[in-house]
Amino acid sequence: MIEIFGYPFVTNAFLGALLVGTVCSVIGVLVILRGLAFVGAGIAHAAFGGVALGFLLGIDPLFSAILFCIGTALLIQLTKKKATLREDTAIGIFFAFTMALGVLFIGLMRRYDARLYGYLFGNILGITRGNIILMLALAFVVLLVFILFYKEFKFIAFDEELAEASGLAVGLLGAIQMALIALTVVVSIKTVGIILVEALLVIPAATAYQLTNRYGVMFFLSWAVAVIACIVGLFLSYILAVPSGATIVIVSAGLFALAAIFSPKRKRCRVCGREP
């Protein structure tokens, strides 16, 4: 089995999977605790417009996806605030709008580019050294910003109104969080694809949520689940010759099912006698 690492594209694939697993699992905890799962889906679909624009203009689709995703993330935040809309409504608007732009850009290309398929469904074996460097840089930025605002993000997730009343810059921190989700989506596109990236953002963190009541531990468990899912999924996809992105997501879902079944939170709280 180990001989497969002799191929540079396999090494790149594993490095890519580990990077994606790490970033998604950490940001995923914030997504879960703040109830932003639909935001992740909205931003992921915005990436489709960005990738299509990249193909149309002949630039690296990941760069155009970064602009599209961050732009959409911030517009969702702004629309929610200024237009006094519910967040899911704002997401619903931009979700459809950016997808429509993507379809429009593909139409303007007047030709079919097979690489687009790789961005939609992931092409982990197509990850290049250049992609790895870009992913590493993005992952570094995401994790650094996350560490900088670790405690502030915790407070906002716990109670946004209370955090704002205490003097935290909740609007700015919310925008930073949205930008982090956008960057995480871009980091992950090559590995699992636009359609499945939401799963890696949500499932490892949701799995960890089943297993612990400790904030710090939740990040570690989420990371462990994501890394296990990425490595096992990649091996299985290699052995079974099936798409890697889908296999990684299916393994993640399997781990979630196990965690949900054996979750200590499902047991009745013996101390307080309350249902959890």
Next chain:
Amino acid sequence: MNVVKFERVTVAYQHTVALADVSFSLESGEFLGVVGPNGSGKTTLLKTVLGFVKPVSGKVFILGGNGGSLRRVRSRIGYVPQRKPIDPNFPVSALEVVLMGSYPSIGVLRQPIKKERERALATLKAVGLEKWALHIAGHLSGGQQQRLLLARALMQNPELLLLDEPTAGVDVASRKRMVELIYQEHKERGLTTIYVTHDINEILPWVDRLMLLNKTIRALGSVSEVVSPKILEEFYGAAVVFAEHQGKRLVFTEDRHD
């Protein structure tokens, strides 16, 4: 010094007036009780103090300023919001919740250290929750959660304390202890406090001044000035009965439900 000063403040949500032409000021160290029925603008009053809602007219001065850096002003205000149960699955302990009160002052990059942890434990002790420090916050009872949120507000070392129905959903015995605790902290820390409630009896023994609010200020003054049959009957729109219990004056209206 005026800690809070409202000058002819009117607040509206779209076309619905929540506060109309409200003027009052609060001196440092005062304990003001605000009483009014549901929808009378009590919560809006606190949210105006916090800068969450902007008046359509009038001026608000908080802690010596009228605007300035809103975030800096907020960091000097301790706020206990209207009760909403803490998610029992949210992964934070009671100690972590109290520590959140120190976040605005320690700034970005730094994590709470031993000094803050010791202060948080002392604050938990002050509200009688030291035994529960490492318990999941959402697993505490309703009354304990309210005391926890009070501890978080006190951890901020506030100059102004805002309490929005802090005893709502709390059993009668715990309610009395909670109000006593708030008064004790108010005195010991030299706080200026605004306590909002719909139950006048809860705060009568403790407050320096009492405000009867129903969109506009119906009465404002010392307890002896405000608690008169004429003023209260006008405010409640019903006959008022006074009673004495253990030296404390209690007020009942004829159509009282609780």
